Amino acid sequence: MADETLTSPRTGAHPAAATAAPSAGNSLTLTDLRKTYMTRGRPTFEAVKGIDMQIEPGELVALLGPSGCGKTTTLRMIAGLETVTGGDIRIGDRSIRDLPPGKRDVGVGFESYALYPPLNIRENLAYGLKARKVPDADARVDALAQRLEMTELLKLRPAGLSSGQKQRVALARALIRNPKVLVLDEPLSHLDASARQRVRRELKVLQREFGYTTIVVTHDQLEALSLADRLAVMDQGIIQQFGTPDEVFDDPANQFVADFVGEPKINLVEGVVERSGSGTTVRIGDGSVLQSRATTATPGATVMVGIRPQDCRAAEADAPGLHGEALVVEDLQEFTLVTLAVPGLPAPVVAQLPSGSPVGPGDRIGFSAAADRVYLFDQKDGTRIR
Numbered sequence: 609m610a611d612e613t614l615t616s617p618r619t620g621a622h623p624a625a626a627t628a629a630p631s632a633g634n635s636l637t638l639t640d641l642r643k644t645y646m647t648r649g650r651p652t653f654e655a656v657k658g659i660d661m662q663i664e665p666g667e668l669v670a671l672l673g674p675s676g677c678g679k680t681t682t683l684r685m686i687a688g689l690e691t692v693t694g695g696d697i698r699i700g701d702r703s704i705r706d707l708p709p710g711k712r713d714v715g716v717g718f719e720s721y722a723l724y725p726p727l728n729i730r731e732n733l734a735y736g737l738k739a740r741k742v743p744d745a746d747a748r749v750d751a752l753a754q755r756l757e758m759t760e761l762l763k764l765r766p767a768g769l770s771s772g773q774k775q776r777v778a779l780a781r782a783l784i785r786n787p788k789v790l791v792l793d794e795p796l797s798h799l800d801a802s803a804r805q806r807v808r809r810e811l812k813v814l815q816r817e818f819g820y821t822t823i824v825v826t827h828d829q830l831e832a833l834s835l836a837d838r839l840a841v842m843d844q845g846i847i848q849q850f851g852t853p854d855e856v857f858d859d860p861a862n863q864f865v866a867d868f869v870g871e872p873k874i875n876l877v878e879g880v881v882e883r884s885g886s887g888t889t890v891r892i893g894d895g896s897v898l899q900s901r902a903t904t905a906t907p908g909a910t911v912m913v914g915i916r917p918q919d920c921r922a923a924e925a926d927a928p929g930l931h932g933e934a935l936v937v938e939d940l941q942e943f944t945l946v947t948l949a950v951p952g953l954p955a956p957v958v959a960q961l962p963s964g965s966p967v968g969p970g971d972r973i974g975f976s977a978a979a980d981r982v983y984l985f986d987q988k989d990g991t992r993i994r
């Protein structure tokens with residue numbers, strides 16, 4: 609059962625002013641969770657291939673990954689909208705895997721999640737509360753609508769809503785019953801830029817206030833970084849890395865994660881290991897050299913070298929670094945992006961330098977990064993070489 613006792617006894621409102629410390633019973637644990645879609649009794653697609661995640665009470669996790677990697681399927685299994693092929697889902701120490709959606713204590717924020725068409729939004733939001741005889745259901749709807757800036761929507765019917773409005777209603781619907789766990793699929797994607805920022809902030813405040821254990825699917829990295837305590841980066845039905853935004857950004861588990869997380873994108877270039885030991889020297893293109901802190905690379909092996917534009921620093925002509933000719937220089941106020949043609953490399957690389965860096969198109973320049981920010985990956989399977 610959702611904890612309706614959180615409701616303010618004075619106003620009956622959704623407890624905007626109360627604070628709820630996350631209870632230990634609100635952790636969400638996925639153990640070897642699997643989903644194989646079936647058609648006419650035959651397996652057609654293995655969408656989720658064994659996910660293990662322990663999400664702490666009150667924690668907000670962003671699930672990031674390319675289209676088709678299994679994010680929505682994972683959320684739908686947690687919400688009870690999709691059957692589970694294998695593994696378990698627990699809130700606290702209680703398995704919810706075989707419970708119907710209404711008995712799970714999971715608030716579901718999917719835009720497409722059904723609203724009753726004949727009822728207006730106020731009635732839709734209050735419906736479940738009134739059925740459960742929650743006192744002051746209307747006041748609670750009003751307070752939440754105000755916080756999500758959707759008061760003007762309460763009198764409308766679902767069919768009359770734009771997609772941005774539907775998203776706010778979906779969010780309100782997920783929050784109204786004070787669930788233990790919230791699952792939100794792209795909750796802000798259809799809002800315009802300013803509404804998005806405000807609703808994102810409000811969502812974060814509500815999530816903190818009430819201690820909802822939350823998983824949010826988003827395509828938007830900035831959104832993920834600003835909302836999430838931890839990121840789960842997913843590809844091909846598998847969690848590739850689960851960690852704080854800093855851990856994922858600074859210490860990527862593999863080439864996929866390094867490539868997927870970060871804007872502008874990491875530079876990935878081929879290199880040949882010259883020496884390895886207490887550190888590694890890699891030769892790149894015709895005469896460039898980078899030094900990495902990796903200690904287990906094999907001399908002579910071809911590897912993928914990752915260097916983030918944000919980590920690039922100017923390098924003297926005779927110092928290790930990527931050296932070449934600046935093709936494009938973009939001064940973007942906060943920083944300058946330099947696109948550099950490095951002899952022997954098939955594609956240019958990009959460096960993010962301090963704004964106003966004295967570089968112009970056609971200049972011969974070089975840049976490098978600290979050795980612990982030069983990542984090496986196995987050329988065949990993308991695993992990190994440490």
Ligand SMILES: Nc1ncnc2c1ncn2[C@@H]1O[C@H](COP(=O)(O)OP(=O)(O)OP(=O)(O)O)[C@@H](O)[C@H]1O
Binds near residue numbers: 682
């Ligand atoms: N009912 C179904 N039957 C068969 N395959 C399905 C079914 N639903 C989803 N899939 C497949 O499972 C894979 C994962 O789908 P899912 O919707 O979970 O991905 P996603 O990561 O949420 O993608 P997106 O970001 O595009 O929403 C996809 O390849 C999809 O085509």
